Amino acid sequence: MAILEIKKYPDEVLKGKAESVTEINGDLQKLIDDMIETMYKSNGIGLAAPQVGVSKRLIVVDTSIREENQSLIVLINPEIKLSEGDILSEEGCLSLPGFITRLKRKEKVYVTGLDRKGNPIEIEATGLLSRALQHEIDHLDGILIIDRISPLKRELFRRKYSKSKK
Secondary structure, X not given: OOOOOOOOOOOHHHOOOOEOXXXXXXXXXXXXXXXXXXXXXXXXXXXXXXXHOOOEOEEEEOOOOOOOOOOOXXXXXXXXXXXXXXXXXXXXXXXXXXXXEEEEEEEEEEEEEEOOOOOEEEEEEEHHHHHHHHHHHHHHOOOOHHHHOOHHHHHHHHHHHHHHHO
């Protein structure tokens, strides 16, 4: 297993829509293992393949450090089928280090996809797991948390980010 480089804003791979996974093979299993190790090493609760430079519809999520009865989830080609309610909470992102904002997300989601062996999986999630799944699936569609904030806050972020790069 290897620690992968987490791509940071404004890397182009973070902006595009990821491709569906069409083959579950040894290369994909290695990517899954490397993503899990990278997520844990980075103290994250979720990671999407585009965040490590791979434009594939693959996410790993583990909210067990903050929620009881949760464990590692690997989802291939995840889709949100149903969602309900709204909840406002703080959110950060490994691809936007140091940036935290309050975002409205759906309180409850029903997600389908495949597990790492290719078996169908269905997840009904609330709380932090719901938020993490929505966040990581956003990455698969090229959406970052800064795309979900007001234009004014986004502009302030970009200015601060530009100054930090100089």
